[in-house]
Amino acid sequence: MNNRTETLIPKIGVITDVRIDTPDIKTFRVVTPDGKKAFDHRPGQCAMLSIPGVGEAMFSITSSPTNTEYMEFSIKKCGCVTEWLHQAEVGQNITIRGPYGNPFPVDDVFAGKNLLFIAGGVGLAPLRSVINYCRHYRDRYGDIDIVYGSRSKDDLLDYKEIIDEWAADTGVNVHLTIDNPQEGWDGHVGFVPNYVKELNFDTNKTAVLCGPPIMIKFTLEGLCGLGFDKTQIYTTLELRMKCGVGKCGRCNVGSKYVCKEGPVFRCDELDELPSEY
Amino acid sequence: MRKCSLDSVNSVFAEIAKAAALYIPADRTDGSAVYTKWEEGVVWSKALNTVRSPKDFFFPQMENLMEFRTSGKNIEIVDTRSEAEDFVVFGVRACDVKSFEILDRVFLTDPVDSYYATKREHGAIISMACTRPSETCFCKTFGIDPAEPAGDISCWKTETELFFQSNTEKGAALLAKLEGVTEECTEEAVDAQKEKINAVMAKLPLADVTTEGFGGGKTKDYFNDPAWDELSEACLGCGTCTFVCPTCQCYDIKDFNTGKGVIRYRCWDSCMYSEFTRMAHGNNRLTQKERFRQRFMHKLVYYPENNDGLFSCVGCGRCLAKCPISMNIVKVMKKIGGENK
Ligand SMILES: Cc1cc2nc3c(=O)[nH]c(=O)nc-3n(C[C@H](O)[C@H](O)[C@H](O)COP(=O)(O)OP(=O)(O)OC[C@H]3O[C@@H](n4cnc5c(N)ncnc54)[C@H](O)[C@@H]3O)c2cc1C
Ligand code: SF4
Ligand code: SF4
Ligand code: FES
Numbered sequence: 301m302n303n304r305t306e307t308l309i310p311k312i313g314v315i316t317d318v319r320i321d322t323p324d325i326k327t328f329r330v331v332t333p334d335g336k337k338a339f340d341h342r343p344g345q346c347a348m349l350s351i352p353g354v355g356e357a358m359f360s361i362t363s364s365p366t367n368t369e370y371m372e373f374s375i376k377k378c379g380c381v382t383e384w385l386h387q388a389e390v391g392q393n394i395t396i397r398g399p400y401g402n403p404f405p406v407d408d409v410f411a412g413k414n415l416l417f418i419a420g421g422v423g424l425a426p427l428r429s430v431i432n433y434c435r436h437y438r439d440r441y442g443d444i445d446i447v448y449g450s451r452s453k454d455d456l457l458d459y460k461e462i463i464d465e466w467a468a469d470t471g472v473n474v475h476l477t478i479d480n481p482q483e484g485w486d487g488h489v490g491f492v493p494n495y496v497k498e499l500n501f502d503t504n505k506t507a508v509l510c511g512p513p514i515m516i517k518f519t520l521e522g523l524c525g526l527g528f529d530k531t532q533i534y535t536t537l538e539l540r541m542k543c544g545v546g547k548c549g550r551c552n553v554g555s556k557y558v559c560k561e562g563p564v565f566r567c568d569e570l571d572e573l574p575s576e577y
Numbered sequence: 578m579r580k581c582s583l584d585s586v587n588s589v590f591a592e593i594a595k596a597a598a599l600y601i602p603a604d605r606t607d608g609s610a611v612y613t614k615w616e617e618g619v620v621w622s623k624a625l626n627t628v629r630s631p632k633d634f635f636f637p638q639m640e641n642l643m644e645f646r647t648s649g650k651n652i653e654i655v656d657t658r659s660e661a662e663d664f665v666v667f668g669v670r671a672c673d674v675k676s677f678e679i680l681d682r683v684f685l686t687d688p689v690d691s692y693y694a695t696k697r698e699h700g701a702i703i704s705m706a707c708t709r710p711s712e713t714c715f716c717k718t719f720g721i722d723p724a725e726p727a728g729d730i731s732c733w734k735t736e737t738e739l740f741f742q743s744n745t746e747k748g749a750a751l752l753a754k755l756e757g758v759t760e761e762c763t764e765e766a767v768d769a770q771k772e773k774i775n776a777v778m779a780k781l782p783l784a785d786v787t788t789e790g791f792g793g794g795k796t797k798d799y800f801n802d803p804a805w806d807e808l809s810e811a812c813l814g815c816g817t818c819t820f821v822c823p824t825c826q827c828y829d830i831k832d833f834n835t836g837k838g839v840i841r842y843r844c845w846d847s848c849m850y851s852e853f854t855r856m857a858h859g860n861n862r863l864t865q866k867e868r869f870r871q872r873f874m875h876k877l878v879y880y881p882e883n884n885d886g887l888f889s890c891v892g893c894g895r896c897l898a899k900c901p902i903s904m905n906i907v908k909v910m911k912k913i914g915g916e917n918k
Contacts, residue, residue, distance in 0.1 A: 304658075304691040308830070308843075309643050312652055352645035352652060352839035353832050378857035393652040395645075512858065539861060540854045542830050545688050548846070549827030550853060552871075553861075554796045555879035574800040577861050 307545055310350065310395035311338050315388055316370065322455045325422055326386055327362065327374045330396060338396045341365055342403030343430040344536065344564045348544050349373065350381070350395045351388075357381040358541045358559075361399065362425040364432035371396075374425040374457055400544040401563050404430050404508065404534060413506045414442035418519055420449050420492050420511025424457045426536055426563075427510050435469060442471075445501065449477040449492040453485050475499060493518035496526075503527045509535040509567075513577075520567060530568040537562050537570075537577050553577045578767065579741045579752060579759040586739055588758045590615050590667075596754065597663035597701070600634065602627050612666065621668070625707055626714075630823035630895065631666050631673050635696045636680060638820075638845050642692065642830070645839040655838075658691065661699040665751070668705045671726035672716040672891040676823035677702070679891070682884050683826050701747050704728030707774060713894030715783035715907065721891060723778060724771040733767045740767050786892075786907055790914045793882030799874065804912045809869035811902045816847035818896035818905070819872065824889045827853075848872050873909045 317329035330349075332338050341347070341361050350356035357379075363372035377386045388394070404410065415434060419427045434441050446466060450456045456476065467474040477488040477495045488495055492515055507523055509516050516535055523533055539551040539558045546560040554573045556562065570577075581589055593599045594615055602622040603613035610622035611629060644655040677697075684693035704726035707714070716723055725731070729748030733740040741759060743749040752759075778784065819825040829846035832839050846853060848871045854862050862868050880889035890906055897905040 304689070304694065306656075306658070306691040307688040308690075309656060310654065312654060352647060352841065353834045355832060356830060382857075389650070392650045393647075395652065395654065538856070538858075540856045542828070547683055547690060547826070548829070549848065549875075550846075552875070552879065554800075554874075555793070555882040574796055576867065 307397060308543065310348065310397035313338055313349070313394045313396035315390055315392045315394060318388070318390060321374060321457045321459075322450070324377045325374055325455075325457055326377075327372055327458075328385065328388075329370050329372050330394070331370045333393075337368065337371055339399060341371075341399035343406050343433045344401070344404040344426055345399040346401050346426075346544075346563065347371070347373070347396055347398030348400065348541075349385070351384050352395065354384045355381045356395075356542070358400070358544065360426035360429065360536075360563075362428045364429050364436060366433055366436040374422060374428070376422045398544065400559055402561060404564050406430060406433055410434070410506055411440050412442065414444070414502075414504055416445045416447070416501055416505040416507040418447045418492060418496060418507060418509045418511075420515040420519075421451070421455065422457065423511030423515070424448055425510075427508060428458060428461075430508065431466065435466070435472065438469070438471070443505075444469075444472045445475065445499075445505070446472065447475045447477070447492060447496055447499065449479070449495065451479050452482055453478055491515075491518075493522045497522045501526060503529075503532070505532070507533045509533060530571065531566060533567040534564060535567060535570070536564055539577060578762055578764050579755070580738050580762040580766075581741075581755075581759045582738055583734070583736075585758065586621065587617075589739070589755055590621075591617070592755055592758050593665050593667070593751070597665050599665045599667060601667045615667075623709075625668070625670055625705065625709060626711055626894065626898075628821070628895075630676065630821065630893065631669050631702075632676060632680060632823045634664065634666055634700055635677070635693055636684070636826065636828075639842060640692060640844075641840050641842045643841050645841065646837075647839070658695070661695045663699050663701075665701045665703060667703040668732075669702050669726070669728060670705060670707055670716075670893070671721050671723045672714075672719075672893040673823050674702060674704045674726050674728045675716075675719070675721050675891045676893070679824045679880075679884075679887065679889050680826055682887070701730070701751055702728035703730045703732060703741075703748075703751075706731070706733045706770065707778075708734055708770075710774075710778060710781060711894060711898075712782050713897040714778075714781055715786045715892035715894065717778060717784065718786045718788060718892050719888055719890060724774040733770050735766055735770055738766065740770075742767075783892075783907060786910060788877070788888060788910070791877040791881070791888070791910065792886055793878065795878045795914075796874070796882075799878065799913050800870070802913050805866055805870045808904065808909055808912055809866040812849070812865050812869050812904060813901060814849050814851065814865050814868065815901060816849045817899050817901065819847040819849055820845055821895040821899050822890075823893055823895070824876070824891060848875070873906060873913070876906065877910070877913075 313330040542548040546557040599615040602610040610624040684690040707723035876889040
């Protein structure tokens with residue numbers, strides 16, 4: 301036996317709840333076998349989940365650190381691990397290790413600022429952690445705007461929580477949009493980047509962007525068009541990961557390992573990196 | 578300093594092998610050398626450059642990380658790590674010794690990789706000054722002195738004798754055990770040997786290769802260099818250069834179902850493979866050019882940027898000798914940055 305700690309050796313996690321969010325996204329609640337949180341984390345950090353024999357994959361911890369009882373992961377079905385998880389039932393054991401990556405600077409840079417969160421699709425997963433953290437410490441932040449879009453109404457993640465809790469908070473404005481018109485939807489229709497331009501936000505905000513690369517690209521252009529400076533905008537990168545600790549050599553963009561120095565980046569920092577993400 | 582006659586080198590090997598597994602470069606029938614576990618009858622190769630680098634001993638091509646037992650919905654994690662046995666790697670060239678400094682900076686920084694760390698603690702390195710460098714050698718480019726190899730114990734070989742100098746506590750303890758088979762000596766013969774080596778090195782074809790113009794902060798300058806197209810054009814993406822390289826450290830983690838449980842193991846991977854960065858929503862390195870560029874930018878720009886200017890190449894020459902299309906890091910260093918370096 302070897303008594304050293306080893307980050308690659310995970311802990312056991314137990315799935316205690318499975319919520320069907322959209323046709324291809326489910327949210328899983330995970331605790332240790334003795335019912336605790338597997339480890340502490342900061343908003344924006346990730347964890348490696350695995351099913352032995354199937355594989356290991358990286359996911360954002362979508363629950364807020366202020367939730368002291370459990371962690372949640374919103375997972376989109378797209379390959380071996382994610383498909384396997386989608387057929388898992390309550391009580392299923394998985395493995396979990398982390399936390400990995402740099403969090404959003406919620407306690408220093410974001411403090412006292414008006415915040416603008418912009419998400420597309422499953423990109424809401426990392427943002428939900430920050431949004432709920434900022435709602436928990438509501439008096440530390442200014443106004444909060446949330447723009448969230450998906451393909452259809454059925455593809456909006458955390459819909460119930462958004463309507464029942466977020467939209468009900470004072471000083472929190474929620475702006476939802478779907479790509480195409482749909483029966484039963486009287487909200488906004490159109491892509492996120494265009495909606496952001498239409499909403500014509502004031503630039504006295506710190507913005508956080510998460511979603512598919514193409515959405516990030518056009519929304520970033522849109523925000524800059526409104527007069528935002530890249531130093532006011534944060535986003536996350538997603539690259540293939542295996543180790544999570546900057547050693548397997550897989551997730552670098554230039555000299556930065558996204559698993560260690562990301563996934564959270566300020567948009568002006570991204571300009572310093574080669575365009576290989 | 579201590580010495581023994583070359584005729585009695587087997588008694589030194591036998592003494593070391595009493596307490597630890599000993600690996601030495603031994604000849605294969607095709608004339609190349611491979612590290613082989615020493616036992617009576619295994620003959621030390623005259624060739625210095627081994628086909629595979631000694632990184633194998635500390636970061637093996639394949640290694641089990643842990644096991645899982647599953648029953649129903651339950652999983653049990655079995656920590657299969659054990660303490661490594663003591664072992665000694667003999668005959669490591671100066672360049673290959675330097676490669677451990679490069680790997681240490683990856684695996685021994687927080688969070689420490691316990692698999693590698695355990696082997697580093699239990700393994701001793703006996704290096705060997707280069708008497709016969711090959712045409713593909715360019716260690717001097719990276720400030721490595723082939724006449725002054727580091728390691729726990731350094732050795733020099735003359736026509737008739739083998740000289741030993743310990744550099745670390747581990748080396749001193751090991752050399753103390755060899756007192757019965759070696760004798761105290763002066764350094765004169767070794768000094769003469771060093772001069773000889775340096776004279777040979779100066780005449781090598783790659784003696785003028787320089788790192789000038791490379792290092793941290795050069796990403797913007799070289800990333801879009803048009804020369805990458807031409808350099809990478811014929812690359813087969815076979816990964817040979819990464820596997821023979823003593824400083825390449827990329828790995829994959831995989832699961833194997835044994836029928837009785839699951840073994841999670843890691844194995845070498847290569848940035849030259851298209852699978853390496855493939856994700857559900859696409860691949861950020863779509864063509865071989867991008868993968869090829871990654872390998873060399875990492876060695877010459879990204880790694881030094883993160884490691885106080887240290888390059889992730891030691892000039893061992895293995896990729897020069899083994900690439901099926903005769904592409905290699907020297908050609909890249911001569912071409913990238915062009916005249917403006
Ligand atoms: C920092 C970070 C945070 C993330 N957060 C989240 C999150 O909160 N929620 C979420 O849903 N996702 C998240 N992801 C993405 C998630 O990690 C991937 O969706 C996950 O790794 C997919 O794993 P998989 O085993 O299901 O897919 P894989 O089986 O690895 O498949 C991925 C894709 O590659 C293809 N593929 C894989 N292997 C092969 C092969 N051998 N041959 C051919 N094709 C192959 C598959 O067809 C598929 O399209 C995050 C990723 C990162 C890096
Ligand atoms: S890049 Fe080539 S010459 Fe340099 S250390 Fe690796 S194998 Fe040796
Ligand atoms: S050995 Fe040569 S052909 Fe093979 S991946 Fe390396 S550069 Fe390409
Ligand atoms: S995931 Fe291994 S280096 Fe980032």
